[in-house]
Amino acid sequence: MASAYNPIYTDVPEKDVFALHFLQTLSNLRTQNSFSSPDNKTSDRVKKIKKAAYVSMARAAGGANRLWSRSLLHQAAKRNNKNVRFLRRKRRVTWLMRRRSNRGDPIEDVAAERLRNLVPGGGGMETSKLMEETAHYIKCLSMQVKVMQCLVDGLSPK
Amino acid sequence: MDYISPQTYNSTLSFSLSLALNPIRKDKSSKFLNLLSMDLTGLKWLQQHQQMVSPEFLQILGSDGREELRRVESYLGNNLDELQNFRPGYDTIDGCISRTSSFQMEPVKSNEENRVVALQNKRKPEGKRETREKKKKIKAEDETESSMKGNSDMSNTETSSDVLKQDYIHVRARRGEATDRHSLAERARREKISKKMKCLQDIVPGCNKVTGKAGMLDEIINYVQSLQQQVEFLSMKLSFLNPQLEFHIHELSSMMADQRSFPLHQQGSLDYSVINSNQTTSLNALKMETSLSWDVHSQCLYNNLRTDSVFSFFSLK
Numbered sequence: 001m002a003s004a005y006n007p008i009y010t011d012v013p014e015k016d017v018f019a020l021h022f023l024q025t026l027s028n029l030r031t032q033n034s035f036s037s038p039d040n041k042t043s044d045r046v047k048k049i050k051k052a053a054y055v056s057m058a059r060a061a062g063g064a065n066r067l068w069s070r071s072l073l074h075q076a077a078k079r080n081n082k083n084v085r086f087l088r089r090k091r092r093v094t095w096l097m098r099r100r101s102n103r104g105d106p107i108e109d110v111a112a113e114r115l116r117n118l119v120p121g122g123g124g125m126e127t128s129k130l131m132e133e134t135a136h137y138i139k140c141l142s143m144q145v146k147v148m149q150c151l152v153d154g155l156s157p158k
Numbered sequence: 159m160d161y162i163s164p165q166t167y168n169s170t171l172s173f174s175l176s177l178a179l180n181p182i183r184k185d186k187s188s189k190f191l192n193l194l195s196m197d198l199t200g201l202k203w204l205q206q207h208q209q210m211v212s213p214e215f216l217q218i219l220g221s222d223g224r225e226e227l228r229r230v231e232s233y234l235g236n237n238l239d240e241l242q243n244f245r246p247g248y249d250t251i252d253g254c255i256s257r258t259s260s261f262q263m264e265p266v267k268s269n270e271e272n273r274v275v276a277l278q279n280k281r282k283p284e285g286k287r288e289t290r291e292k293k294k295k296i297k298a299e300d301e302t303e304s305s306m307k308g309n310s311d312m313s314n315t316e317t318s319s320d321v322l323k324q325d326y327i328h329v330r331a332r333r334g335e336a337t338d339r340h341s342l343a344e345r346a347r348r349e350k351i352s353k354k355m356k357c358l359q360d361i362v363p364g365c366n367k368v369t370g371k372a373g374m375l376d377e378i379i380n381y382v383q384s385l386q387q388q389v390e391f392l393s394m395k396l397s398f399l400n401p402q403l404e405f406h407i408h409e410l411s412s413m414m415a416d417q418r419s420f421p422l423h424q425q426g427s428l429d430y431s432v433i434n435s436n437q438t439t440s441l442n443a444l445k446m447e448t449s450l451s452w453d454v455h456s457q458c459l460y461n462n463l464r465t466d467s468v469f470s471f472f473s474l475k
Contacts, residue, residue, distance in 0.1 A: 053389055
């Protein structure tokens with residue numbers, strides 16, 4: 001499968017890149033939290049970790065190159081009330097984008113809508129672009145899941 | 159070979175000549191050349207024996223014919239995919255011959271009518287699916303469509319010196335379907351999407367059993383949802399394991415940074431005891447952490463542990 005011809009360009013960095021980013025983000029969390037109230041509620045902690053996981057994944061997977069990672073980082077920055085600016089590649093208004101509102105195969109549209117809701121940043125994309133982003137997103141997600149699984153396994157008591 | 163009309167031979171001659179005259183795409187066109195070379199001898203014979211051929215040939219190389227030649231060249235020059243789809247069997251050549259002949263049969267007529275005529279006059283190849291190459295000529299006013307077009311690298315041949323650079327979308331339309339621009343574009347878009355869905359099929363496990371777009375998309379959506387749920391579940395686990403959110407990041411990340419120089423191909427067995435001792439030592443270390451600098455800290459921890467443990471910690475391979 002490694003040698004399969006893939007027209008979609010989905011190369012994902014190795015696991016250690018993800019691991020490193022994740023750990024760095026967690027350490028940032030720790031330094032943030034050491035000065036706040038120590039008796040955090042469980043759900044808050046969980047949310048923080050989850051957010052850290054996604055942000056680190058977005059950064060590890062090639063921060064500004066992918067649409068989903070860009071929108072993830074935007075969302076995260078908005079929550080912290082920071083303004084993040086990305087160098088936006090010049091958006092070419094293609095003829096297909098213009099026609100997206102008009103036409104649509106009803107079978108694939110329903111599923112595409114659901115996919116758009118799942119994948120971050122999927123709202124403004126054409127269906128073919130959405131497929132590319134989904135492929136990359138799935139690869140990165142699986143890598144992140146592996147990293148977190150290893151961390152959990154390593155830290156859990158015997 | 160009697161059932162092939164002289165016009166067909168004309169067209170193949172011009173076809174092959176255009177191949178020969180187009181030096182850049184020679185590698186791709188050589189395949190065709192090899193296949194058509196066996197026809198070329200017959201062509202030459204026919205051309206010699208029929209004097210009507212040469213004026214027609216010249217006429218074909220008139221304005222419309224030049225366009226057709228250009229199209230043929232651009233078709234050859236463009237999509238490697240399309241070329242690979244072309245199976246070089248003899249009946250394909252027949253189909254190819256008839257295709258080109260249909261383009262050049264009435265060079266006086268306009269292009270749209272040409273295609274309609276081609277629809278009607280097409281000789282049925284035996285047992286092959288009737289596909290016809292439709293080329294959509296994009297006019298100058300739709301400048302914004304340039305992102306969709308394939309690149310056409312056309313060199314100027316001697317016959318077509320006043321060639322305009324035009325880009326084409328190459329679409330394979332089935333017989334009997336509408337040939338207007340919008341439906342062709344729609345078809346191109348749908349083919350793009352289905353190509354990408356095939357790639358997604360490789361990535362998502364368990365997609366092979368379900369066929370059809372809707373089922374596959376459902377599978378993909380379920381997979382993404384399950385992955386996201388896994389992330390949430392694992393983060394919950396992590397938060398329970400470390401209520402103070404102390405992940406002993408320093409030593410772990412320093413381990414990671416150090417291990418980069420080592421080959422990351424080892425796979426040791428997971429050794430919990432070592433890791434637990436790691437935790438206790440680091441806890442003690444953290445209590446007096448301000449005295450130690452970061453590098454020294456990592457150094458002594460590095461000396462305590464083996465390298466294998468961190469490899470196995472993350473199962474890095």
